[in-house]
Amino acid sequence: FNCALTGRLSTDLSDASGALLLDVANKTWSTQMLDICDLTVDNVPRLYESYEVVGHLDESVAQELGLNSSIQVVAGAADNAAAAIGAGTVGDGMCNISIGTSGTVFVASDQFKEGENNAVHNFVHADGTYHFLGCMLSAASALDWWMKILESTDYEQEQRVIGQLGESNILFLPYLMGERSPHNDANARGAYLGLSMSTTRQEMTLAVLEGVT
Secondary structure (H helix, E strand, O other): OOOOOOOOOOOOHHHHHHOOOEEOOOOEEOHHHHHHOOOOHHHOOOOOOOOOEEEEOOHHHHHHHOOOOOOEEEOOOOHHHHHHHHOOOOOOOOEEEEEOOOEEEEEEEOOOOOOHHHOOEEEEOOOOOEEEEEEEOOOHHHHHHHHHHHOOOOHHHHHHOOOOOOOOOOEEEOOEOEEOOOOOEOOOOOEEEOOOOOOOHHHHHHHHHHHHO
């Protein structure tokens, strides 16, 4: 466990199921949630910042791997937070966008801020500050799904023949695995809108790219 874990502490106990045990703003376990779960601080691990040293390589493991047992073990960070450090997304207002299986917009912040309707996630950043994260669960994976429908593996060819982004009359909602931002809804599903008898394969491919964007 480390402070990169996320939580959205609810002040409305009727919606407490949407909160995790971590009080992100204060970087502590939530006494509110511990009480609801009939737990105490003795039942949960100690919290560390992502960069803190939590121990050293076990002697037996060091010998097996041929490494020095003085190697430090640090708490570590979540994937997006660690990648953001590597991308230089450090400092208030710095931002990056990453497109993989899912797509994320990551914004570093010096302060914790509660967003409206939990439209974005609030996390502790790997450098000890905070960050906001908006996530589309299906990004490059949506294109991968469409290519399987086309029974094609030639991504370059399928995209070479499309027009400019923003010119399609077809809309694609890429909710193939539910959605997280800004509508946190596991039951959301994808859709093509605006199809007609004249709709082409190329327009549908373009719509997937635009929908993810």
